[in-house]
Amino acid sequence: MKVEIIKCLEDNYSYLIIDEDSRQACAIDPSEPEPIINFVEKNNINLKFVLNTHHHFDHIGGNKDLKKKYNVKVVGFIEDKNRIPEIDIPLKDKQVWKYEKFEAKIFHIPGHTSGHICFNFFNEKLLFTGDTLFSLGCGRIFEGTYEQMFNSLNLIKNFPKETMIFCGHEYTVKNSEFCLMYDPNNEKLKRKISENKKKIKEGFPTIPVTLQDEIDMNIFLRSDQKNIQRNLSLIEPTPLETFSKLRDLKDNF
Numbered sequence: 001m002k003v004e005i006i007k008c009l010e011d012n013y014s015y016l017i018i019d020e021d022s023r024q025a026c027a028i029d030p031s032e033p034e035p036i037i038n039f040v041e042k043n044n045i046n047l048k049f050v051l052n053t054h055h056h057f058d059h060i061g062g063n064k065d066l067k068k069k070y071n072v073k074v075v076g077f078i079e080d081k082n083r084i085p086e087i088d089i090p091l092k093d094k095q096v097w098k099y100e101k102f103e104a105k106i107f108h109i110p111g112h113t114s115g116h117i118c119f120n121f122f123n124e125k126l127l128f129t130g131d132t133l134f135s136l137g138c139g140r141i142f143e144g145t146y147e148q149m150f151n152s153l154n155l156i157k158n159f160p161k162e163t164m165i166f167c168g169h170e171y172t173v174k175n176s177e178f179c180l181m182y183d184p185n186n187e188k189l190k191r192k193i194s195e196n197k198k199k200i201k202e203g204f205p206t207i208p209v210t211l212q213d214e215i216d217m218n219i220f221l222r223s224d225q226k227n228i229q230r231n232l233s234l235i236e237p238t239p240l241e242t243f244s245k246l247r248d249l250k251d252n253f
């Protein structure tokens with residue numbers, strides 16, 4: 001099983017998860033059809049499914065054309081079946097979806113949208129997090145509450161630490177500047193920032209990342225850390241209060 005990163009629109013990432021034996025593939029969050037079609041045609045791939053993490057246009061923009069061209073089946077969250085275009089296979093929270101060698105468990109992770117899910121290919125330890133967990137950041141809270149987003153991130157935090165995270169956007173460098181502002185003594189973060197800047201300069205994605213690295217450096221997964229709480233001048237805050245304050249600050253960053 002191989003994951004191919006497909007750059008889309010301004011800063012979106014769509015992904016192809018490819019079974020190298022059968023040449024079959026699933027497209028995760030196709031923002032637009034063309035870059036997916038180009039890759040599929042060039043590499044002789046049999047595109048079978050589209051998997052959507054949530055209904056925003058920059059994650060579902062390719063659904064219609066990919067179905068037309070390849071007759072893909074669209075997989076999404078049952079509670080969002082009215083706003084995931086072309087949905088064929090609606091899944092419930094914690095349901096396992098399987099087709100030949102593709103096997104993923106979905107988890108409902110509301111906050112960014114009310115129907116956001118992630119796809120966990122647990123055999124390969126891959127996690128597609130859409131706009132909920134970014135590298136060194138998290139999504140804006142559009143439809144949910146702070147508490148929902150906080151719980152969704154905590155759910156992700158409990159996956160095996162070596163899980164590889166694939167998120168919906170390349171926001172990593174900007175995110176890292178915010179992390180550093182409120183976690184200024186994080187040496188691992190400082191080293192990561194220079195690595196990431198180099199990657200971007202050379203035209204490479206900063207994705208994927210390991211969950212362990214995110215736990216060590218992503219401030220939105222570190223709201224239980226006393227040094228971060230102190231930098232926010234809150235009085236004895238809970239992790240949820242710390243997270244909420246950070247999310248507000250990030251909205252205006």
Ligand code: ZN
Pocket residue numbers: 054056112131
């Ligand atoms: Zn979104």
Ligand code: FE
Pocket residue numbers: 056058059131168169
């Ligand atoms: Fe997005």
